[in-house]
Amino acid sequence: MRHSEFWDLMDRHLGRGYARVWADSHVMSVLGGRTAVEALDAGEDPKVVWRAVHATQGLPASER
Template sequence: MRHTEFWERMERHLGPAYARVWADRTVIGELDHRTAQEALDAGVPPKQVWRAVWQMLELPLSER
């Protein structure tokens, strides 16, 4: 997964205005207690970050 696909998915599920805010402010335990943005900035692959987001948001399996 590329960063662009990650952000497309985030915007699809949270809306374009809220996706970046959520990624900047929501701490996810599975990402070593970092936000999605912090994890991406630290070099965590977008696919791994998405899986953590997917789990936290309790999205359908089809969105994994």
């Protein structure tokens, strides 16, 4: 998954404005106590970060 695909999914599920705010402020233990933005900036695979967001938000399995 590319970073652009990750952000497209985030925008689709959380809304364009809120997705960035959420990704920059919501700390997830599955990402080592980092936010999505911190994990991506540290080089984490966007697919891994999306799976963490997906689980945290309780999105349908079809959206994984």
